[in-house]
Amino acid sequence: MPQHPYALAGLTVLHMTQPVEGGVARVVAQLAAAQVRDGARVVVACPPGGPLTRAVEAVGAEAVRWPARRSPGPGLPVEVTAAAHVLGDVDPDLLHLHSAKAGLAGRLAAHGTVPTVFQPHAWSYEAARGPVAAAAVRWERHAARWTDRLLCVSEAERASGLAHGIRGAWSVIPNGVDTGHFAPAEHPAAVRATLPALAGVRPGAPLVVCVGRLCPQKGQDVLLDAWPAVAAALPGARLALVGDGPDARRLLARAPDGVLLAGPVADPLPWYQAADVVVQPSRWEGMALAPLEAMACGRPVVLTDVAGARESLPDGDAARCVVPVGDAPALATALLRLLTDPGLRRDTAGRALAHARDHHALDTATDAVAELYAALTHHADPDDPGDRTAPTALPAPQLGAPR
Structure with a gap:
């Protein structure tokens, strides 16, 4: 496992996501596993009943209930209130919001009171047409003021955000995969x-x-x-x-x-x-x-x-x-x-x-996210030269077909 000089020990990280299976959930579980290995307290807020809860608990993270539906609707105020309660209970040092619904409810709940990373995993306005798409663009522009870092998985995703007038601090970290698990079959x-x-x-x-x-x-x-x-x-x-x-x-x-x-x-x-x-x-x-x-x-x-x-x-x-x-x-x-x-x-x-x-090795991606967290929370360890012994690997999360 590659080493990095960014010590996450003692940091409380709260991930919030509505998808509990597929690609977004797999990314969340992979980040949780890596951050637990790096010594962070990791909490994942997500809807109950899906495989994500089991996956994050299997790698030593905490899972808390955040009831949310995929699409926006009349239940949004309840989702925002629930997100605010999770924030109060967890008291994170950093909030990492994944995909559109968590990006909406989480930023309304946090209002910039905690260092916040928003990772769209594809922009919400791409899934809509007409007035709904226009409203989604307006929201993303507005919510950027409560976002310490807009984290994209491709340069093209970042370029789309810029082209739609979303202004903020950007990072691009391509998705990574576990090349130890995903490997060619001999037969x-x-x-x-x-x-x-x-x-x-x-x-x-x-x-x-x-x-x-x-x-x-x-x-x-x-x-x-x-x-x-x-x-x-x-x-x-x-x-x-x-x-x-x-x-x-x-x-x-x-x-x-x-x-x-x-x-x-x-x-x-x-x-x-x-x-x-x-x-x-x-x-x-x-x-x-x-x-x-x-x-x-x-x-x-x-x-x-x-x-x-x-x-x-x-x-x-x-x-x-x-x-x-x-x-x-x-x-x-x-x-x-x-x-x-x-x-x-x-x-x-x-x-x-x-x-x-x-x-696209997974360690490269998770180390880059750790570096980003350290920069946002000023949590680097100046006494750590980056040659720490890698902790024992935890089980790889299994979350079904990616999105």
Whole structure:
């Protein structure tokens, strides 16, 4: 584990998040684990009943109940009041707010009274249209005054905020993945045999995997529009949608032949390892976690041209692996290019693996966040030269398919 000279011992960090599964929750759990190892008291406020509570408690952090719904609505005053009670009870040295709802309720509750980091994980205005989107932009501009640091996961996410008039102090820390856990399989065919959803699928059949919440953001409907062209060229090919969400029933009803809805999983690792190609057809992102995990497993990825997509990839691969948002024919073409050319697929996978290990290691990301916390709280230890012995590793959090 890389060492850093920023001592978090004695610091109380409060993370607040509404998503309790998927990519945002995985990031929160990873940060919690690293910060507990660094000696901080870590508290995670989130809705009850999801896997995040179990994950953070397993790594030695505290979980507290913060009831919140994904979308804004008439329950917001109750959510803000609950957030204020959590702040009073925890008395944190630093507040780290994740995603739109926590960014809304948490900043209304804290009002700048504690050092505050807001990490959008994709901007709220990207999920809306018309007056709602305009209102979201106005809110983000206003709330920046109560934000000590706007933390983005890609330069593109930061550029979007600036283009929409959001002014404040910025940091960009790309998402990281546990490259010890997410790693290539020695025998991918054997991994396929362990997945019940693939029972009856011909061994060696081309397999495309899409991991993520089944919702409009993730664009699985566009992928289903693209799939008939792939299936026509490769009749034995299969597409697996891994995850759950509000669009599950609708996607199932319109799924063409060759498409499998695998449902939610505790750990998407075997699906990445079993895939020939992993695809993420999102409509908006900050920097999606699933493609990075797939790359760490030595798998080529096809992405839509959302924030963070090009930054996720090795130099030169975007021309082949990034397609316009919502463009089903381009998506099919990119998938077929990789599926029908084993040499290209192998070379792209090798570059992806090296890039994930070199540029998106989890320790690099969590150490950068620790440095940011130390700067905001003036909590560096001048007597620590950075050669501390790494504490015993805690269990890796398992939170299902990333967002």
